[in-house]
Amino acid sequence: xxxxxxxxxxxxxxxxxxxxxxxxxxxxxxxxxxxxxxxxxxxxxxxxxxxxxxxxxxxxxxxxxxxxxxxxxxxxxxxxxxxxxxxxxxxxxxxxxxxxxxxxxxxxxxxxxxxxxxxxxxxxxxxxxxxxxxxxxxxxxxxxxxxxxxxxxxxxxxxxxxxxxxxxxxxxxxxxxxxxxxxxxxxxxxxxxxxxxxxxxxxxxxxxxxxxxxxxxxxxxxxxxxxxxxxxxxxxxxxxxxxxxxxxxxxxxxxxxxxxxxxxxxxxxxxxxxxxxxxxxxxxxxxxxxxxxxxxxxxxxxxxxxxxxxxxxxxxxxxxxxxxxxxxxxxxxxxxxxxxxxxxxxxxxxxxxxxxxxxxxxxxxxxxxxxxxxxxxxxxxxxxxxxxxxxxxxxxxxxxxxxxxxxxxxxxxxxxxxxxxxxxxxxx
Amino acid sequence: xxxxxxxxxxxxxxxxxxxxxxxxxxxxxxxxxxxxxxxxxxxxxxxxxxxxxxxxxxxxxxxxxxxxxxxxxxxxxxxxxxxxxxxxxxxxxxxxxxxxxxxxxxxxxxxxxxxxxxxxxxxxxxxxxxxxxxxxxxxxxxxxxxxxxxxxxxxxxxxxxxxxxxxxxxxxxxxxxxxxxxxxxxxxxxxxxxxxxxxxxxxxxxxxxxxxxxxxxxxxxxxxxxxxxxxxxxxxxxxxxxxxxxxxxxxxxxxxxxxxxxxxxxxxxxxxxxxxxxxxxxxxxxxxxxxxxxxxxxxxxxxxxxxxxxxxxxxxxxxxxxxxxxxxxxxxxxxxxxxxxxxxxxxxxxxxxxxxxxxxxxxxxxxxxxxxxxxxxxxxxxxxxxxxxxxxxxxxxxxxxxxxxxxxxxxxxxxxxxxxxxxxxxxx
Numbered sequence: 001x002x003x004x005x006x007x008x009x010x011x012x013x014x015x016x017x018x019x020x021x022x023x024x025x026x027x028x029x030x031x032x033x034x035x036x037x038x039x040x041x042x043x044x045x046x047x048x049x050x051x052x053x054x055x056x057x058x059x060x061x062x063x064x065x066x067x068x069x070x071x072x073x074x075x076x077x078x079x080x081x082x083x084x085x086x087x088x089x090x091x092x093x094x095x096x097x098x099x100x101x102x103x104x105x106x107x108x109x110x111x112x113x114x115x116x117x118x119x120x121x122x123x124x125x126x127x128x129x130x131x132x133x134x135x136x137x138x139x140x141x142x143x144x145x146x147x148x149x150x151x152x153x154x155x156x157x158x159x160x161x162x163x164x165x166x167x168x169x170x171x172x173x174x175x176x177x178x179x180x181x182x183x184x185x186x187x188x189x190x191x192x193x194x195x196x197x198x199x200x201x202x203x204x205x206x207x208x209x210x211x212x213x214x215x216x217x218x219x220x221x222x223x224x225x226x227x228x229x230x231x232x233x234x235x236x237x238x239x240x241x242x243x244x245x246x247x248x249x250x251x252x253x254x255x256x257x258x259x260x261x262x263x264x265x266x267x268x269x270x271x272x273x274x275x276x277x278x279x280x281x282x283x284x285x286x287x288x289x290x291x292x293x294x295x296x297x298x299x300x301x302x303x304x305x306x307x308x309x310x311x312x313x314x315x316x317x318x319x320x321x322x323x324x325x326x327x328x329x330x331x332x333x334x335x336x337x338x339x340x341x342x343x344x345x346x347x348x349x350x351x352x353x354x355x356x357x358x359x360x361x362x363x364x365x366x367x368x369x370x371x372x373x374x375x376x377x378x379x380x381x382x383x384x385x386x387x388x389x390x391x392x393x394x395x396x397x398x399x400x401x402x403x404x405x406x407x408x409x410x411x412x413x414x415x416x417x418x419x420x421x422x423x424x425x426x427x428x
Numbered sequence: 429x430x431x432x433x434x435x436x437x438x439x440x441x442x443x444x445x446x447x448x449x450x451x452x453x454x455x456x457x458x459x460x461x462x463x464x465x466x467x468x469x470x471x472x473x474x475x476x477x478x479x480x481x482x483x484x485x486x487x488x489x490x491x492x493x494x495x496x497x498x499x500x501x502x503x504x505x506x507x508x509x510x511x512x513x514x515x516x517x518x519x520x521x522x523x524x525x526x527x528x529x530x531x532x533x534x535x536x537x538x539x540x541x542x543x544x545x546x547x548x549x550x551x552x553x554x555x556x557x558x559x560x561x562x563x564x565x566x567x568x569x570x571x572x573x574x575x576x577x578x579x580x581x582x583x584x585x586x587x588x589x590x591x592x593x594x595x596x597x598x599x600x601x602x603x604x605x606x607x608x609x610x611x612x613x614x615x616x617x618x619x620x621x622x623x624x625x626x627x628x629x630x631x632x633x634x635x636x637x638x639x640x641x642x643x644x645x646x647x648x649x650x651x652x653x654x655x656x657x658x659x660x661x662x663x664x665x666x667x668x669x670x671x672x673x674x675x676x677x678x679x680x681x682x683x684x685x686x687x688x689x690x691x692x693x694x695x696x697x698x699x700x701x702x703x704x705x706x707x708x709x710x711x712x713x714x715x716x717x718x719x720x721x722x723x724x725x726x727x728x729x730x731x732x733x734x735x736x737x738x739x740x741x742x743x744x745x746x747x748x749x750x751x752x753x754x755x756x757x758x759x760x761x762x763x764x765x766x767x768x769x770x771x772x773x774x775x776x777x778x779x780x781x782x783x784x785x786x787x788x789x790x791x792x793x794x795x796x797x798x799x800x801x802x803x804x805x806x807x808x809x810x811x812x813x814x815x816x817x818x819x820x821x822x823x824x825x826x827x828x829x830x831x832x833x834x835x836x837x838x839x840x841x842x843x844x845x846x847x848x849x850x851x852x853x854x855x856x
Contacts, residue, residue, distance in 0.1 A: 038500070046498045050486040053721075058478040070474045070689040072466070100528065105715040116544040116554060116578065126544060126554055142716070149713040150544065261498040264721040285577040287533040288570070293481075293692040294722060
């Protein structure tokens with residue numbers, strides 16, 4: 001669809017520009033301070049989990065499967081916590097280690113372990129020359145930061161509505177032994193909100209990596225984060241691996257960061273027998289045991305996968321109106337203009353907005369000027385480098401509905417003004 | 429003092445041996461299963477902190493210094509938690525990062541950071557050939573495991589009642605740029621229970637390392653773990669550094685592992701401005717923020733350093749009788765025999781037992797046979813190698829007083845029998 005500004009006469013375009021500049025000026029005068037930058041749950045959402053704090057008292061018997069949660073022991077996590085974690089992602093508890101409150105931390109620790117010490121006895125990545133990670137892009141900036149932190153080369157791979165471009169992934173993984181891993185958010189991907197198709201998951205499971213120490217970092221961050229009763233279905237990667245007769249290929253991660261308390265949830269990793277043994281022996285050198293009182297409280301509160309689903313319906317009731325507001329505002333404000341597209345996720349934490357090439361940095365900067373903080377343009381690409389400068393991640397959960405409505409109105413003015421300015425500049 | 433067995437006639441020795449073998453046989457028949465192996469608080473001790481679980485409810489306002497403890501934010505830890513941590517070890521809160529539940533994990537992370545990425549922009553240790561760590565020995569096995577895990581060479585350094593042999597430390601640190609760090613437990617050292625003298629602390633602060641990326645890993649694990657109202661006084665290492673005009677030399681660690689809940693306490697690191705900035709930027713790649721609800725609960729429970737001291741007096745009331753029982757049993761059972769010495773700590777978690785050269789492995793094995801598990805002989809030395817095979821770490825806190833009394837009786841029989849057998853073997 002052609003841009004409405006492109007079809008305007010010079011006079012009409014100038015009039016439109018004047019009108020938009022005036023709108024922007026009026027917004028600037030309001031000194032707004034709104035934030036659509038990060039995927040943080042709102043206060044309404046964190047309040048949903050506060051009843052957890054009533055469940056443990058000084059009288060509570062903290063024994064779990066014979067293990068006192070309030071002392072050392074249980075390096076793999078409490079038995080009940082491992083069972084809950086395993087049920088949520090559909091694996092065997094024996095293949096799960098529950099550790100800490102941050103799945104990103106677990107991902108970091110496994111990258112660091114591979115880099116410094118090596119995966120399952122293979123040479124450390126740091127001794128293998130320049131190693132590489134595939135980064136389906138746009139993607140999650142903090143993933144890319146972890147590998148970049150270790151000097152690992154982040155290689156962008158195109159995303160499609162079905163997940164990463166698997167022809168490209170297979171070509172790179174199966175021919176280049178320097179390719180050691182890939183970052184994936186397979187369900188309600190950050191920032192698109194798309195879910196990998198069964199075919200994509202099967203192609204991941206069927207990969208024959210050139211490097212024996214290649215691993216898929218399968219960050220199932222939004223495993224249970226549906227906005228609607230019927231959510232997207234993600235094929236279980238470990239089932240697909242079994243089907244393909246493969247093993248030792250996937251580290252799966254998840255957490256309750258956006259189920260209970262961000263930063264104070266429980267986080268876990270699942271992997272094959274051999275990989276879990278390797279991870280366990282690394283973790284044994286790192287610390288005596290994980291924090292377990294929080295694990296105990298989480299199990300008391302969430303109980304099982306059904307309990308988690310019931311709890312997530314409460315989250316959905318809070319954030320579904322926010323996502324629907326984004327859709328409505330964008331549809332009303334932008335649909336007829338031919339200048340932008342956006343995704344329509346049925347879960348997760350983000351909407352991906354796609355403006356014209358060369359517009360994203362300008363839109364983010366103008367929105368900032370008008371009082372709305374967005375995720376930095378380019379942040380969703382390795383090294384912050386969006387080659388088309390067109391992707392903007394919209395994070396609608398943290399503001400209130402009212403704030404979000406205002407922020408979206410500002411954003412839409414910014415988009416339109418930047419696009420009209422670009423058209424004007426192209427004509428002069 | 430000469431061994432009583434050495435002064436016996438052959439006939440007396442044989443009679444004594446027969447008597448001891450009979451005692452051992454009687455113990456073996458009892459099929460005991462007692463554990464004096466690890467420095468775990470007892471149930472009575474962890475119960476002291478369970479009232480903490482009453483302090484947070486679903487109604488609690490979790491805001492701390494304007495920061496919601498139940499959401500992301502506060503990568504350095506909650507303001508109140510940093511203030512508490514700083515007060516406990518006598519530093520400025522701006523120099524403290526509170527993160528996670530395990531100070532060992534923080535130590536690991538800083539070794540790993542230095543190894544893979546380098547300290548403050550210096551070359552990573554992994555690119556500098558064989559690097560080395562000094563290990564005052566006997567010491568804490570898990571320290572030595574961290575550096576050994578990264579292939580760093582652990583070099584034992586002699587311990588004295590005033591701390592490590594500082595002539596040896598200074599010689600190694602100041603002449604060998606491959607020496608990158610030293611493990612210290614400066615107060616109530618593990619396993620001796622001794623506290624570094626002011627002179628030792630000042631000599632640490634005055635070190636002029638050959639390597640610019642040398643750091644002292646100052647694990648102040650037992651900072652507040654006095655058995656008596658008048659505890660050992662440890663000179664503040666950061667005060668000593670200021671006195672010496674030095675900086676960027678010390679990472680200090682502490683935690684509430686043995687104040688509140690082992691494995692589920694709060695842990696922190698303190699360091700100079702430049703070092704904290706370096707640590708902060710590493711941690712920023714590792715995770716969004718630390719677990720903070722536990723930090724909030726700890727501050728609500730412990731409040732301040734005075735609150736910690738009051739709480740630690742309750743711990744002392746529980747474990748002081750255990751330490752005094754060790755002293756009494758050893759004095760009654762071994763003092764006159766000239767075969768062993770032991771330390772007399774006024775705090776911490778351990779007593780160091782010193783038998784004749786070549787006896788420790790045999791004593792630990794025999795005690796095990798008789799139903800008492802001890803810390804493995806040699807475990808307190810790098811690579812498990814006690815050159816004299818004479819050190820045994822006694823951990824009296826976990827068993828009940830009754831169990832401990834039984835375990836010590838068994839241990840004493842094992843010591844005497846091994847020593848008598850050694851004397852007999854020496855004569856034949």
